[in-house]
Amino acid sequence: MKKIEHLGIAVRDLEQSNDLYSKLLGKKPYKEESVESEGVKTSFFKIGASKIELLEASNPDSPIAKFIEKRGEGIHHIAFDVKDIQAEMERLKAEGFRLLNETPKRGADNKLVCFVHPKSAGGVLIELCQEREE
Secondary structure (H helix, E strand, O other): OOEEEEEEEEEOOHHHHHHHHHHHHOOOOOEEEEEHHHOEEEEEEEEOOEEEEEEEEOOOOOHHHHHHHHHOOEEEEEEEEOOOHHHHHHHHHHOOOOEOOOOOEEEOOOEEEEEEOHHHOOOOOEEEEEEOOO
16 A cells, blocks of 8 residues: 545535535645446545545435435545555455455546455445556
8 A cells, every 4th residue: 555545525515515625725626526336426635645535425325325324424434545456455355354346446536446344444444546547
């Protein structure tokens, strides 16, 4: 793992949260996009070498909608930048971690992603991110 890539924050209203974080951080998000496979709308703020990702559910069955219903708004996951996501997935499986997907999938911000189940990671949802090559 190379660095913390971003912190994911679950929000009820992306537009309202973009306003709040724009005021807090003194800048606007550099990117907004939808990830249909995850049922989310996202926006990203760059802070030094790291990012903050705001996530709003785009449908009531999405993992973000369920998270907010259970826990309310707040930190949803920590994402780590990795050089080789497939090798990192194999390493973590060998160490006994439970992965939520068996193969990397397309995520937001031009990334391949894989999630590690919070029950095998001390209660924290972990996301592995690798830059996609076009």
